Amino acid sequence: MNSAFYLAVRSLCWHRSRSLAVIFSLAVIIWLPATLRITLNQFRSEISARAVSTPLVIGAPGSRIDLVMHSLYFRSQPATTVTMAEHQLAAESSGVTAVPLHVRFTTRSQPGVDGAPIVGTTPEYFTFRNLTPQSGELPALLGECVLGADYAERSGLRTGDTVLSAPRNALNLAGDYPLQMLITGVLARNHSPDDDAVFTDLRTAWVIEGIGHGHQNVDRQTDPTLLLSNEREGAASVTAGLAVLPYLEITDQNRDSFHFHGNTSEFPLTAVLAVPATERDRVKLLGRFSGSRQLQCISPPQVIEELLSIVFRIEQFVLMFTLAAAAAALLLLGLVLNLSLRLRAAEMQTMFRLGCSRLTILRLQSAEVLLLLVSAAAIAVAGGLLARSTAAALLQQLLL
Amino acid sequence: MIAIRDLRFAWTDGPFQLQIPRLDIVRGEAAVLAGPSGCGKTTLLNLICGILSPAAGLVEVAGTDIGHLADADRRLFRLRNIGLVFQDFQLIDYLDVLGNVLLPCRIQPSVRLSPALRERGLELLNQVGLGSFSQRPVTRLSQGERQRVALCRALLLNPQLLLADEPTGNLDPDNSRRMVELLLQESRRSGATLIMVTHDHSLLPMFDRTLPFLQYLARTDGTDAGTSA
Secondary structure, three states, X not given: OHHHHHXXXXXXXXXXXXXXXXXXXXXXXXXXXXXXXXHHHHHHHHHHXXXXXXXXXXXXXXXXXXXXXXXXXXXXXXXXXXXXXXXXXXXHOOOEEEEEEEEEEEEOOEOOEOOOEEXXXXXXXXXXXXXXXXXXXXXXXXXXXXXXXXXXXXXXXXXXXXXXXXXXXXXXXXXXXXXXXXXXXEEOOXXXXXXXXXXXXXXXXXXHHOOEEOOOOOOOOOOHHHEEEOOOOOOOOOEEOOXXXXXXXXXXXXXXXXXXXXXXXXXXXXXXXXXXOOHHHHHHHHHHHHOOOOOEEEOHHHHHHHHHHHXXXXXXXXHHHHHHHHHHHHHHHHHHHHHHHHHOHHHHHHHHHHOOOHHXXXXXXXXXXXXXXXXXXXXXXXXXXHHHHHHHHHHHHHHO | OEEEEEEEEEOOOOOEEEEEEEEEEOOOOEXXXXXXXXXXXXXXXXXXXXXXXXXXXXXXXXXXXXXXXXHHHXXXXXXXXXXXXXXXXXXXXXXXXXXXXXXXXXXXXXXXXXXXXXHHHHHHHHHOOOHHHOOOEHHHOOHHHHHHHHHHHHHOOOOOEEEEEOOOOOOOHXXXXXXXXXXXXXXXXXXXXXXXXEOOHHHHHHOOEXXXXXXXXXXXXXXXXXXXX
16 A cells, blocks of 8 residues: 555646645635534534623613623623613612623724723622733722733733723714723633723723713913913913823822712613522512513523524525535546546556556555545644634624 | 467457467567557457457466466566566656656555665666666656666566567657667566567567567458458
8 A cells, every 4th residue: 555655645746736726625625614613613602601601681672682792792882771770770689799881982992903892890790700810900999990811912001001992982072081091900811702801990981981070280380381371360261281181091199089970870881790699589680670661681691592593594504505515616526536537547557557456556546535635634624723713703703 | 488379369349350379489589570550469469468368279478377367366477477568658757767667566566665676676777877867757758768767667577578569669760779679688688588569570670580460360251361451
């Protein structure tokens, strides 16, 4: 058999263009359906794991899928918000831990680095998701934040640096201003959407939204460069200079000046994660919100199951077409191999006349086909491994 | 070396029948089969080397009744005892010069490629002046060099019988003559019996003996085979 492989290798190398074309065609035929299946399985298990670990989500009425995508993956914005009052309602239910979420802003994009969602929440979220700092510590004061591992890596930011929020509308002068937050730590990677987010406390998120604010003293006493004109002493007519920061920054000096207007119970949240201690608590909570028109309480595993059933149907559809394409490609490959054998008929006849048996000739041809298949499979496996590390994340980005 | 008795062979799609009552070729003899193209000379070579089996009669090569050997034995016998040189030489393009010479060791599991055989291949190439070309692709050889490689391949396993099927078929007169000289020289050096098929009558005087091939042909329709062939 060694001689058969020797001759096969020499022949394949001699006809290298044809061999490479066949190998890559075969590799694609093997790689495409296999990778599709592996990637979707990985996507399915990752998305399911996150959903299973999140028993209930309370949010404004609307798309259930959007609410799950928002509260679990920080994607898509709910059209309307809920309030702290709803959080209180859930938190007052016996045996329920309620974790408020406010995810309406992102960090400012830098060249080559997209902004990450800013998740305003309470310390319970870190406990619930088993998030611990890899460096530094969790935010404790207003204006502090902690970064997910992936975002820290791609932005190059570290503990002690600052990060700016991105305003939703730069032309809305009365609306939100960018807030410069101090990074107090970077979370350990936990292979979830938390890795690509920035976490701060709820009050900081509200400051970004413009609900809370501090005051910067714009007068000549504190900093003469801040004031452009103050024509009437004692009057409110003050013109700020260019040195007045175009963003908010919460420092030790001005932290105490920050305050909130309005009733805290009416402050917005985008969702509330509810973690009942027992099945009974879960059912009670579901019952409590089942009749509400202002709220919905949903079970993420159920919603994700519905989403996955759609993905599964698409997968079957794609797989069917892929297999049809593979069958057509295999037929073409068979034709190529058949034509190739015909072209080499004289060579086979020479071997036959020299004393080679038909079985040996078959063995020579089989060795070639085997080498083509093994090479193609090796490339397909390498491609599959490459795809495995990137495709699931890519798919998650595309689908969620 | 070759003893043929009462041989009969008929083509299914032609009017000719090969009939050889008696033919003996002694060891070391250089014989030539001459006749026009397509008259059946190659068929006789195929009967002698066991590629074809006779309808009747005996074909004995080196004391072995080759016509009655089992297929696998016949192939092995052919590989070990008979060297074949084909028209156009039929070299394998994807093998280098030495690879082509050693080809008989790669197509028959019972004939292993040993260091001794590799040495023998190189020695044969040296003898025909191609020692320095052993790693060269055969596609980069001249016609004369290719014929020498084909001859080395035929001689690798020290065959007792060398069959050359119109090796001068596509060569000009000068190269034809050189090819025959080479065949005669190498077969004599190795002590092999040589039978060459040709339709070039100018080459016949170079051989010990010309076989009366046309006498072996008979028409199944009763007309004279010699005038038709």
